[in-house]
Amino acid sequence: MRILAACLLATVASAVVAAPPGKRTYANPIDIDYRYNWEQTPEQISYRTGADPAIVRHKGAYYLFQTLADGYWRSTDLATWTFITPSRWPFRGIVAPAAWSDGERLYLMPSMTDQGVILVSDAPETGKLEFLTRRLPPLPGMVRSGFEDSMKPGQVPPGPWDPALFKDDDARWYMYWNSSNVFPLYAIELDPKNRLSYIGKPKPLFGLEPGKHGWERFGQDHSGTLPNGTPIKPFMEGAWMTKVGGRYYLQYGAPGTEYNVYGNGTYVSKSPMGPFEYAPYNPVAYKPGGFVEGAGHGSTFQDNNGNWWNTGTPWIGYNWTFERRIGMWPAHFYPDGQMMVSTRFGDFPHYAPDGPNADPEALFTGWMLLSYRAMATASSTMGEFAAARATDENPRTFWVAGANKAGETLTLDLGRAKEVRALQVNFADYKSGRFGDAPDIYTEFRVEASGDGKSWRKVAETEAPRRDRPNAYFELAKPVRARFVRYVHGHVGAANLAISDIRVFGKADGAAPSAPGGVTAVREKDQRNARVTWTAAPGATGYNVRWGVRPDRLTLTYQLFADDAVKAGKGSLALRSLNVGVGYHVAVEAFNEAGVSELSNTVAVR
Numbered sequence: 022m023r024i025l026a027a028c029l030l031a032t033v034a035s036a037v038v039a040a041p042p043g044k045r046t047y048a049n050p051i052d053i054d055y056r057y058n059w060e061q062t063p064e065q066i067s068y069r070t071g072a073d074p075a076i077v078r079h080k081g082a083y084y085l086f087q088t089l090a091d092g093y094w095r096s097t098d099l100a101t102w103t104f105i106t107p108s109r110w111p112f113r114g115i116v117a118p119a120a121w122s123d124g125e126r127l128y129l130m131p132s133m134t135d136q137g138v139i140l141v142s143d144a145p146e147t148g149k150l151e152f153l154t155r156r157l158p159p160l161p162g163m164v165r166s167g168f169e170d171s172m173k174p175g176q177v178p179p180g181p182w183d184p185a186l187f188k189d190d191d192a193r194w195y196m197y198w199n200s201s202n203v204f205p206l207y208a209i210e211l212d213p214k215n216r217l218s219y220i221g222k223p224k225p226l227f228g229l230e231p232g233k234h235g236w237e238r239f240g241q242d243h244s245g246t247l248p249n250g251t252p253i254k255p256f257m258e259g260a261w262m263t264k265v266g267g268r269y270y271l272q273y274g275a276p277g278t279e280y281n282v283y284g285n286g287t288y289v290s291k292s293p294m295g296p297f298e299y300a301p302y303n304p305v306a307y308k309p310g311g312f313v314e315g316a317g318h319g320s321t322f323q324d325n326n327g328n329w330w331n332t333g334t335p336w337i338g339y340n341w342t343f344e345r346r347i348g349m350w351p352a353h354f355y356p357d358g359q360m361m362v363s364t365r366f367g368d369f370p371h372y373a374p375d376g377p378n379a380d381p382e383a384l385f386t387g388w389m390l391l392s393y394r395a396m397a398t399a400s401s402t403m404g405e406f407a408a409a410r411a412t413d414e415n416p417r418t419f420w421v422a423g424a425n426k427a428g429e430t431l432t433l434d435l436g437r438a439k440e441v442r443a444l445q446v447n448f449a450d451y452k453s454g455r456f457g458d459a460p461d462i463y464t465e466f467r468v469e470a471s472g473d474g475k476s477w478r479k480v481a482e483t484e485a486p487r488r489d490r491p492n493a494y495f496e497l498a499k500p501v502r503a504r505f506v507r508y509v510h511g512h513v514g515a516a517n518l519a520i521s522d523i524r525v526f527g528k529a530d531g532a533a534p535s536a537p538g539g540v541t542a543v544r545e546k547d548q549r550n551a552r553v554t555w556t557a558a559p560g561a562t563g564y565n566v567r568w569g570v571r572p573d574r575l576t577l578t579y580q581l582f583a584d585d586a587v588k589a590g591k592g593s594l595a596l597r598s599l600n601v602g603v604g605y606h607v608a609v610e611a612f613n614e615a616g617v618s619e620l621s622n623t624v625a626v627r
Contacts (some may be wrong), residue, residue, distance in 0.1 A: 050346035068340035134179035187262035200258035235549030238599035243596040258316030274318030283317035306362035313368035351381030373424035392525040419449035454517035462514030463487040470503035533616030561611035
């Protein structure tokens with residue numbers, strides 16, 4: 022036993038081949054200093070949040086704007102983001118903003134229900150913002166808030182809420198907007214010669230059709246109801262326009278940010294004002310399973326190397342319905358016009374490439390989750406918030422330390438020595454008592470590894486400058502081989518030290534599971550639904566059910582863990598996101614800590 026322990030300890034310091042040069046990695050939720058929300062101060066509900074991301078590329082850098090952040094972030098590599106405090110900012114903050122770069126200036130437009138501002142900057146890296154206009158003219162035909170029920174033909178609800186700006190190749194500008202479970206998306210042309218004032222009247226474009234589009238149904242797994250069973254209409258929101266190959270992709274978020282199935286869809290047109298046609302392969306961005314759930318209401322942008330990306334709003338919802346984070350996934354436009362966003366292993370580490378990349382799925386590092394259901398022990402625990410909650414891949418359950426003081430520890434036993442490549446420490450808010458930024462809101466800790474649980478070596482730590490890191494991600498400088506991983510606390514700005522999950526990525530010895538067999542996909546009388554079944558693969562930790570409108574394009578993924586999806590040797594998933602009248606093909610892959618199986622046979626949904 023002593024000889025084995027010594028060998029394990031020695032391997033902690035051994036180096037393995039590092040990530041390919043010129044590539045850095047990231048993991049969702051992205052690692053930024055999410056801000057404490059102040060909206061629920063009177064109710065004393067405290068939580069960090071991020072939502073409705075708009076990322077634009079401007080003069081070789083990337084700028085991220087989101088809801089209620091009192092500023093924005095800048096990155097040059099899509100892996101590391103720095104918060105920028107602006108020179109001016111709307112007093113009540115910015116919600117669901119539109120952002121656009123014309124190459125010379127960056128434009129920022131908040132959601133509004135009346136005449137608001139548009140900000141502009143020729144040096145956003147400095148925080149310098151100026152007014153393009155301090156007060157837009159009234160939105161043509163807009164009724165006052167509270168008078169929506171008395172709207173007449175040609176009138177529009179208060180707005181523009183959830184706006185999107187778009188400058189076409191011919192230098193004409195457009196805006197798309199709305200967030201509603203009653204009204205459609207609208208479009209209007211803007212006048213660049215008159216501070217982007219409105220030209221003409223708003224044009225209604227399209228609304229949701231949940232009776233035809235299964236993924237547009239509201240609720241957990243598209244139940245169509247609130248948790249108490251009350252039926253509710255879904256919400257269409259978060260417009261974003263992208264032009265590729267002469268096609269205009271008007272994207273939208275649906276059916277609501279509060280559940281796991283929040284996704285992005287698109288309509289396509291040959292003109293910026295339509296008519297628009299529903300894309301039968303919708304949704305384009307969809308992530309209902311895994312640690313990160315939800316991918317709706319975001320933006321689509323192209324990086325400096327020509328690669329496409331899509332962002333969205335994953336859901337947490339423990340402290341408040343709209344407690345959320347931000348995710349980013351690789352995207353692609355096929356030559357025939359189909360848009361896709363890859364969320365396969367979408368909360369595992371991915372590369373942020375420094376060159377062109379033709380295949381979004383090639384950006385998955387292949388580093389597997391090593392910490393699922395790992396045994397966890399803590400230096401102290403508050404009440405029922407046990408250490409085991411920190412390895413269950415659920416952001417709504419968490420460990421709370423008995424005291425928020427330096428030196429508290431949370432230790433994971435991975436079961437045997439494994440190659441560790443990356444770590445993600447996800448903090449939670451439990452009675453945090455914070456309602457805005459402050460100098461003492463920052464995160465400090467270190468992570469240690471060990472072969473025997475006795476001798477430890479530091480493998481990662483937070484560094485200066487101090488900042489808050491609710492979803493701190495570390496790619497290790499050199500992979501290490503270890504059985505034990507330990508979090509050692511330094512500081513958090515909240516009243517309590519709470520961690521939802523410590524996620525460890527890398528590779529375990531052994532073989533990946535075999536491909537699942539016996540795959541069937543039976544469509545129900547309601548064509549929006551299908552039941553997918555498969556024979557369990559021995560040794561599998563989980564499964565990806567993958568489907569699409571072509572057998573060679575299984576563009577959508579639902580990730581499941583084996584202990585949730587398999588009973589009596591049979592895996593099963595109720596797929597409720599299909600479009601009526603559209604044919605589908607399905608396959609299943611299994612994964613464990615050693616890797617991913619071959620894909621099963623692809624079968625038609627019948």
